[in-house]
Amino acid sequence: MAAETGTPTTLTLKSNDDELFSVAESAAILSVTIRNMVEDGCAGGVIPLDNVDGKTLASVITYMNGISAIPADEEKKKSYRDKFLSDKDFETLADMVLAANYLNMSCLMDAVSAKIAQVMEKKSVGWVRRKFGIENDYTPEEEAAVKEEHKWTFEGVETDDDN
Amino acid sequence: MADTTPDLPQEIIELILSKLSLKSLLQFKTVSKSWNTLISDPIFVKNHHQQSKQSNSNDLFLHKKSWNSSDGFSLVRLEDEKLRTQRVIAPPHGWEHVLCFCEGLLLIQQYGSRRLALWNPSTGAEKSLWLPYNCFKSNFGLCRDPITDDFKVVIASWEHYMVYSFKNNSWKKRIKYECVEYYRTQYIPGVCVDGASYWLWLSQNATIIMYFDPRDDKFKILQKTESVVVEGNEPVFVAELRGRLCVYCNNGRDKETILIWTKGKGIDNNSWNKLMNVENVTMPILWFELKCFIGNKIVIRNAKDDRLVVYNPYEKKFEQFEDKEVGIGGCYFYTPSTSYEKSNS
Numbered sequence: 371m372a373a374e375t376g377t378p379t380t381l382t383l384k385s386n387d388d389e390l391f392s393v394a395e396s397a398a399i400l401s402v403t404i405r406n407m408v409e410d411g412c413a414g415g416v417i418p419l420d421n422v423d424g425k426t427l428a429s430v431i432t433y434m435n436g437i438s439a440i441p442a443d444e445e446k447k448k449s450y451r452d453k454f455l456s457d458k459d460f461e462t463l464a465d466m467v468l469a470a471n472y473l474n475m476s477c478l479m480d481a482v483s484a485k486i487a488q489v490m491e492k493k494s495v496g497w498v499r500r501k502f503g504i505e506n507d508y509t510p511e512e513e514a515a516v517k518e519e520h521k522w523t524f525e526g527v528e529t530d531d532d533n
Numbered sequence: 534m535a536d537t538t539p540d541l542p543q544e545i546i547e548l549i550l551s552k553l554s555l556k557s558l559l560q561f562k563t564v565s566k567s568w569n570t571l572i573s574d575p576i577f578v579k580n581h582h583q584q585s586k587q588s589n590s591n592d593l594f595l596h597k598k599s600w601n602s603s604d605g606f607s608l609v610r611l612e613d614e615k616l617r618t619q620r621v622i623a624p625p626h627g628w629e630h631v632l633c634f635c636e637g638l639l640l641i642q643q644y645g646s647r648r649l650a651l652w653n654p655s656t657g658a659e660k661s662l663w664l665p666y667n668c669f670k671s672n673f674g675l676c677r678d679p680i681t682d683d684f685k686v687v688i689a690s691w692e693h694y695m696v697y698s699f700k701n702n703s704w705k706k707r708i709k710y711e712c713v714e715y716y717r718t719q720y721i722p723g724v725c726v727d728g729a730s731y732w733l734w735l736s737q738n739a740t741i742i743m744y745f746d747p748r749d750d751k752f753k754i755l756q757k758t759e760s761v762v763v764e765g766n767e768p769v770f771v772a773e774l775r776g777r778l779c780v781y782c783n784n785g786r787d788k789e790t791i792l793i794w795t796k797g798k799g800i801d802n803n804s805w806n807k808l809m810n811v812e813n814v815t816m817p818i819l820w821f822e823l824k825c826f827i828g829n830k831i832v833i834r835n836a837k838d839d840r841l842v843v844y845n846p847y848e849k850k851f852e853q854f855e856d857k858e859v860g861i862g863g864c865y866f867y868t869p870s871t872s873y874e875k876s877n878s
Binding site: 464465467468471479480483484486487488490491492495498499502503504505506507508512513516517519520522523524527 | 563
């Protein structure tokens, strides 16, 4: 890494819809995928990220800059993550967890999947099927039997027709 | 907008589901057959239980009872300084005598009889067993062999101990201790961590920590490292916090300070770290029972009056629980789990 040059190194990242982003190397290497490229000396020109679109990459870079500006204080980092994710909808979170997986950023992955789980709490089974694109492969009888077994868990859940 | 949701790979779905509360998790078994299979998978169950133990907001299980009447068992959630009851659960056959607990399961007894049951209050699954003889004045421990996932009951008596394996449905009786001559503990249940059961053992010179290792059915002495410094003959206590074994004692003569250390994860991991010093303690350590974390605060039960208090390590002070009714006579806290489903019991 170019730490000894004194001036911060900037990397250029390219999304799969051909948007270019400049980001400080010190922030970008939060991604193990990018860090490996830098360490292997493959980060000279533009780094193509074929699995991430521009909108999601912009968001991830905001996160990289934000979190790397915080000194080693787990409490502050956690509250930054909470705030960063607080206004994101399910689709954005799903894109982000995929990007975090591809970029190998375990802290972001953990935070986003916890946020998705939090969004899912109190949501109906129908909502989960729609959002995850899952087909109901139970027969009505089978479904009723599984539901009956854990009847109490359906208390206080949102009704099925909301989004 | 639903059609814009990307397909998430299985491992990400697993990660997300492992962070759900128990209630939502059980509910989402209805989503599809493959989700049901995943949520019932023993490895997933283990991961979820581990996650719940480490996470900050917890579903917890609590047993409330008074001397003459019982409020039964309830699944509660700790939020801020309030206990919210999610569900009240009746134990099978009305048995309310809890011997010990491990990984979301309780070992209960029909009071005064030889009949026991391993019970998962979250799913309602139970499995019964008979004691070979009356075991008054014995120490009960419940373990889970981390290799075979077999639940085991261990009963320590004066000169011998016996082990019940749920997988084999049989007892191994009258086993001699190898590392000590006699059993010397108070009649308290073993603390289950990493599948093993830990006890304080009172020997002539010092307090040692013994554990039952379910992998080879042997009692062993837990070696403490230099990082755990106990002054003089201060009594030492064990507890479980966030899935780790904890040891705590007074700071020498300073009875207002309690030092807590935690052991690394895994039965064979013997690295110890200081967790914190609890300061401004007003109760004798004998009454001080570490229960669990809420956020960064620790829930402590005062065994004398059976009240719960919360310790805030940043402000170094104790806060009262809003629910003043908690635990008249006795309460247990543990993280529930989906293990031992009805289908595979």
